[in-house]
Amino acid sequence: MKYKTSEDFAKFPLMVMESSEYSPNQCVYRNDEYGIWLYHANCIEFMDMITAKFPGGKFDMIFADPPYFLSNGGITCHAGKMVKVDKGQWDKSNGPEMNHEFNMAWLSRCQNVLKPNGTLWVSGTHHVIHSVGYAMQQLGMKILNDITWEKPNPPPNLSCRYFTHSTETIIWAAKTEKSKHLFNYDKMRQINNGKQMKSVWTMTAPNGDEKGFGKHPTQKPVQLLERIILASTIEGNLVFDPFAGSSTTGVASVMLKRKFVGCELEAEFIELSSKRLEMAIKERASVLN
Numbered sequence: 277m278k279y280k281t282s283e284d285f286a287k288f289p290l291m292v293m294e295s296s297e298y299s300p301n302q303c304v305y306r307n308d309e310y311g312i313w314l315y316h317a318n319c320i321e322f323m324d325m326i327t328a329k330f331p332g333g334k335f336d337m338i339f340a341d342p343p344y345f346l347s348n349g350g351i352t353c354h355a356g357k358m359v360k361v362d363k364g365q366w367d368k369s370n371g372p373e374m375n376h377e378f379n380m381a382w383l384s385r386c387q388n389v390l391k392p393n394g395t396l397w398v399s400g401t402h403h404v405i406h407s408v409g410y411a412m413q414q415l416g417m418k419i420l421n422d423i424t425w426e427k428p429n430p431p432p433n434l435s436c437r438y439f440t441h442s443t444e445t446i447i448w449a450a451k452t453e454k455s456k457h458l459f460n461y462d463k464m465r466q467i468n469n470g471k472q473m474k475s476v477w478t479m480t481a482p483n484g485d486e487k488g489f490g491k492h493p494t495q496k497p498v499q500l501l502e503r504i505i506l507a508s509t510i511e512g513n514l515v516f517d518p519f520a521g522s523s524t525t526g527v528a529s530v531m532l533k534r535k536f537v538g539c540e541l542e543a544e545f546i547e548l549s550s551k552r553l554e555m556a557i558k559e560r561a562s563v564l565n
């Protein structure tokens with residue numbers, strides 16, 4: 277993969293890339309005034325280029341919602357019907373060793389692109405989260421918390437052979453053991469009615485309003501990203517999401533006056549993301565006027 281000219285660098289806030297066999301690798305949505313940049317890119321290639329250009333790290337905080345590797349022919353309940361779990365090719369498992377290799381690959385890049393005191397949040401179900409936690413330990417990151425996101429209205433378990441799956445785990449980690457991470461303790465206590473915020477967060481899955489431009493199969497609620505961003509960044513910080521999907525992280529960043537860079541591989545989600553980001557920018561502009 278080749279860089280373009282230095283003139284191109286000057287025009288774009290982060291970088292210009294060329295397409296590879298994996299992805300077009302282009303900046304497809306940008307708003308310089310609000311500090312929002314979305315790349316149609318393979319996040320591993322993208323982060324390698326960020327590291328080459330900013331070896332000391334670039335991002336204050338990263339939220340990553342990687343493939344869960346759970347689209348493997350199981351069943352679930354959707355809108356009252358039994359359906360196969362098939363979120364897309366990107367979500368298929370390649371076996372535990374290959375999945376762990378992939379997690380090591382993208383997590384090591386996240387570590388490179390974080391600023392020295394930056395933190396990384398990774399969400400997942402049991403299909404992926406244990407490998408993520410182990411990889412973080414192998415990479416020498418400091419695990420700060422594991423948050424349990426509890427969904428009050430999960431779909432029922434149709435097989436009746438398991439407990440109803442109703443939680444996801446979000447691991448919060450600092451770049452290294454030596455990082456002096458930012459935690460907005462007072463803000464968290466304030467939004468929790470004056471009590472210390474616990475590590476179990478109860479929040480519903482995204483509602484219809486959040487899916488007005490179309491659905492992403494694993495879309496996160498904006499409320500969840502708002503809490504994460506409020507807990508670990510300040511206004512003006514630069515937030516990165518390597519697996520942007522429908523850009524929930526970007527929407528929450530816009531609303532909370534943080535800057536955002538996202539990467540997404542699939543064209544259909546790029547389109548959805550662009551619409552959601554545009555709407556969030558309009559909403560924030562109307563709040564300010």
Ligand SMILES: C[S@@+](CC[C@H](N)C(=O)[O-])C[C@H]1O[C@@H](n2cnc3c(N)ncnc32)[C@H](O)[C@@H]1O
Nearest residue numbers: 318319341366494495496519521522524540541
């Ligand atoms: C679990 S979803 C993220 C959903 C997102 N948090 C949201 O709220 O919409 C993971 C996303 O990562 C994308 N993806 C998978 N591999 C990727 C890669 N190597 N680079 C960039 N995006 C990738 C998939 O297309 C999918 O949209």
